Amino acid sequence: MKTNHLTEPLGFDTGTVTLSYTVEDAAGKEQTAARIQLATSPAEEDICFDTGVSTEIDNAAYSLKCPLLPRTRYYWRVWVQTDAEETGWSAWTWFETAKAPDEDWHARPVTSPFGPEAHPVFTRTFTPEQPCESARLYILGLGLYEVYLNGRKVGNEVLQPGFHSYDLWLQYQTYALEPAPGENRLEVWLGDGWYKGRFGLGGGLSPYRGEYALLAELRMRRGDGSEQIIGTDESWQVHPGPVQTDGIYDGETIDLTADCGQTAPAVPASLDLSRLRPRLSPPLRIQETRPMRIISTNPLILDAGQNLSGWVRFACRAPRGTEIRLLYAEHMMNGDVFRDNLRTARQTFTYISDGTDRPAEPRFTYFGFRYVRVEGWPGEASEDDFTVCVIHSDLERTGSITTSDASVNRLFENALWSQKDNFLDVPTDCPQRDERMGWTGDAQIFCDTALFNTDAAAFYRKYMQDMALEQMNLGGSLPCVVPATFYGVNGTAVWGDAATIIPWQVYVHSGDAAILRVQYPYMKMWVENIRRETEQDGSGFLWSGSAQYGDWLALDTDNVHGATDRTLIATAYYYYSANIVSRAAGELGNREDAARYDQLAQNIRSAFLTEYFTPAGRLADHTQTALVLVIYLGLYPEGTQDRQAQDLRRRIAEDGFRLRTGFVGTPWLLSTLTMCGCEDLAWKLFLRREYPSWLYEVDQGATTIWERWNSINPDGTMNKDGMNSLNHYAYGSVAAWMYRYMAGIQPVEDAPGFRRIRIAPCPDRRLRHCKASVCTPHGVCAVAWRWVDTNRLTLDVRVPFGTAAELVLPDGSGSIHLAAGAYVYTLEMPANHPFSMMSDWRELLADDRAKAVIETYFPKAVRGIPFQNELQTMEQVVRSPFATLTRETITELARELENSVASD
Numbered sequence: 001m002k003t004n005h006l007t008e009p010l011g012f013d014t015g016t017v018t019l020s021y022t023v024e025d026a027a028g029k030e031q032t033a034a035r036i037q038l039a040t041s042p043a044e045e046d047i048c049f050d051t052g053v054s055t056e057i058d059n060a061a062y063s064l065k066c067p068l069l070p071r072t073r074y075y076w077r078v079w080v081q082t083d084a085e086e087t088g089w090s091a092w093t094w095f096e097t098a099k100a101p102d103e104d105w106h107a108r109p110v111t112s113p114f115g116p117e118a119h120p121v122f123t124r125t126f127t128p129e130q131p132c133e134s135a136r137l138y139i140l141g142l143g144l145y146e147v148y149l150n151g152r153k154v155g156n157e158v159l160q161p162g163f164h165s166y167d168l169w170l171q172y173q174t175y176a177l178e179p180a181p182g183e184n185r186l187e188v189w190l191g192d193g194w195y196k197g198r199f200g201l202g203g204g205l206s207p208y209r210g211e212y213a214l215l216a217e218l219r220m221r222r223g224d225g226s227e228q229i230i231g232t233d234e235s236w237q238v239h240p241g242p243v244q245t246d247g248i249y250d251g252e253t254i255d256l257t258a259d260c261g262q263t264a265p266a267v268p269a270s271l272d273l274s275r276l277r278p279r280l281s282p283p284l285r286i287q288e289t290r291p292m293r294i295i296s297t298n299p300l301i302l303d304a305g306q307n308l309s310g311w312v313r314f315a316c317r318a319p320r321g322t323e324i325r326l327l328y329a330e331h332m333m334n335g336d337v338f339r340d341n342l343r344t345a346r347q348t349f350t351y352i353s354d355g356t357d358r359p360a361e362p363r364f365t366y367f368g369f370r371y372v373r374v375e376g377w378p379g380e381a382s383e384d385d386f387t388v389c390v391i392h393s394d395l396e397r398t399g400s401i402t403t404s405d406a407s408v409n410r411l412f413e414n415a416l417w418s419q420k421d422n423f424l425d426v427p428t429d430c431p432q433r434d435e436r437m438g439w440t441g442d443a444q445i446f447c448d449t450a451l452f453n454t455d456a457a458a459f460y461r462k463y464m465q466d467m468a469l470e471q472m473n474l475g476g477s478l479p480c481v482v483p484a485t486f487y488g489v490n491g492t493a494v495w496g497d498a499a500t501i502i503p504w505q506v507y508v509h510s511g512d513a514a515i516l517r518v519q520y521p522y523m524k525m526w527v528e529n530i531r532r533e534t535e536q537d538g539s540g541f542l543w544s545g546s547a548q549y550g551d552w553l554a555l556d557t558d559n560v561h562g563a564t565d566r567t568l569i570a571t572a573y574y575y576y577s578a579n580i581v582s583r584a585a586g587e588l589g590n591r592e593d594a595a596r597y598d599q600l601a602q603n604i605r606s607a608f609l610t611e612y613f614t615p616a617g618r619l620a621d622h623t624q625t626a627l628v629l630v631i632y633l634g635l636y637p638e639g640t641q642d643r644q645a646q647d648l649r650r651r652i653a654e655d656g657f658r659l660r661t662g663f664v665g666t667p668w669l670l671s672t673l674t675m676c677g678c679e680d681l682a683w684k685l686f687l688r689r690e691y692p693s694w695l696y697e698v699d700q701g702a703t704t705i706w707e708r709w710n711s712i713n714p715d716g717t718m719n720k721d722g723m724n725s726l727n728h729y730a731y732g733s734v735a736a737w738m739y740r741y742m743a744g745i746q747p748v749e750d751a752p753g754f755r756r757i758r759i760a761p762c763p764d765r766r767l768r769h770c771k772a773s774v775c776t777p778h779g780v781c782a783v784a785w786r787w788v789d790t791n792r793l794t795l796d797v798r799v800p801f802g803t804a805a806e807l808v809l810p811d812g813s814g815s816i817h818l819a820a821g822a823y824v825y826t827l828e829m830p831a832n833h834p835f836s837m838m839s840d841w842r843e844l845l846a847d848d849r850a851k852a853v854i855e856t857y858f859p860k861a862v863r864g865i866p867f868q869n870e871l872q873t874m875e876q877v878v879r880s881p882f883a884t885l886t887r888e889t890i891t892e893l894a895r896e897l898e899n900s901v902a903s904d
């Protein structure tokens, strides 16, 4: 049971409330009726809202429409009836509202009198006037804050209040406190973080240039219901704390020998309280701890065995004044940590001991790392002294995939790790160098994968709020980085299209129309922004005017933008976004907009076809990415689908069966190939081990997804380019293909939230088995296939309660409709993938049967013709001027090849 996709949220925004639940262990297949009750205590007599027995309650997303009081804990439970006549009540769960939007704060924002450098610690002592029934602290500290009550940290979140567009909204948090009888001491530490320190592209100061500020309101409820309230004001004391410096890029310095004795009253701060909003951000915490291995003693170097985000906690036993430094890095080279790819980020934690034994760790920063070089360690280090703390936003894991191939499994894990390492309140590009920003393109590309891997609806809900506010700020366009910490380029295709794609994907995965409704105006705003721009510059329905990133980091040119025509990419995405807006309007019952944006999409389409296709149907820009885009989006002249598929096949073959795609082509490459009947080629690229490929990275020891196909060269050296991270999730979007096609679990877009599921696995003999499961909003959907012998496959399918699936059988015999339940099939599969003239010529020669056919018709080829090493496909070989084959022989050879099957 979740409220706004969170478990028992305390003090979150409840502007819209979506309740959801799954039904487990039912004998029935679907819910026939349900009833939801809301109460102010977990008791029958305190029920304040009751839906009554209803057939209209959507378990994936029930939109609660009932007035809610501020600062109130609500309990809810649900009763469900199934088609097997079972009924049952759930236990009570709860959510608690924050302050009312227009409610005054019994507190004033304060700051420190010790200047902008000294990290302040605010203190206030208080005594509950009567035994306190419950206490809540409503609080916001800027840049970052930590609260302590009587010396113990309140809550277990880190880096609060998180990272959002501070200039446009400010999220405050709510904590439940338990004051002791008698005197209590509240302490709040402030740090710089994203708000105040060095942050943003170019390495300068954060654009927010904020000053330290604290706003806090402590409400203690007495037995009689009245409240004792203590708010921040000049009665709070401040002293400089031991944190000397902190920064998201540079790390932190803590000096426990520093003089913190000076105290002074807090002084008023100017903080615009109209920007305050209850939080949307899911908690950011230490999610896991791991051991560190010592891999070198001189210098002392530790290995976490995994590239990750977080920090190392160590047991400090050092004489007063000892300075210990931890230098964080992603990579090792020549026996030492390699830090050149961090650019200006110093990623260093410095700790000066006061001589007491205690655990040491930073408070206001994080690092992207696998290795740590330790300097100044007193005496001999033991592995027991170090613990890795892995941090990321709360993300309930929903998806998993395992196969018979260890490298494929590692690749899947790498994508998951890159997600965790970059889901730090904002979906960031990377966690290590001087960027770590919410690049919208990266976020959009990876969003489908992220939503399979985890329940990320609440995480994106918050990010979409940032996006929406930034769009309003720019009059409709979207900055390439949200929160907008870098105003270099705004509103480029693919990046800006995050405005439509993310809300749509969240809707498709969660089925929550309330989120789509909140976001819809901004989705529209984005498309209107492009329309305005294209109208103004007279480019009609082609989007040709503005600066574009293009197929970022593609391998088909020497520059970062790739070879694909940038207007083609921009216009294809304009079409895609217009379509999404039309569909979203349809889902929200706005027929007028649905028709309007459908018409716009049609206009873009005809302009695109006129501009980019020859009359015979050949795509004028013949890159892999261009072909992928048109096939994936259906942007080609009617009736030419087969031709486009063949052209893509030929393009890839002629490129030596190597992918050349960047940020635009890669996410859809394998899906497109699978959709258009070239699944053999999708598998070939997926399982390829030589550079460039996904498994090349795995073979090079990657534990996360790299930014570039060649982030590490085949000889083990790092790519020299300054922009080179080993933890960038964009190419990890291949995991979406693994869920959707390898395992075959696809949410049907017309029935969002997996209400209907298309199950269409595409097994390949190179994997012996594959097992995937996705915890959908209705429960677990699972698919497992396994080859029992060369041509026989078993298929296990589990369809969740309350859903229906269309199972497309991989033996080619058609599809079956399935209700909830578990099913097992044994299938006779067609013979191994057939060969053709488009096959890789070297692969044909390596196969006994194919080689025999070639030998019969073209014996010369087997002995060797001039330049054959430069040829890729069999077709290219037979057409070589040195082949001297007759047309008849070529036809015969082609026919025979297609009829032959690969050797076992």
Ligand code: BGC
Pocket (backbone or CB within 6 Å): 429, 430, 435, 439, 441, 442, 549, 552, 723, 728
């Ligand atoms: C970032 C990205 C981003 C790109 C756009 C890079 O510096 O790391 O991944 O999408 O710039 O230009």
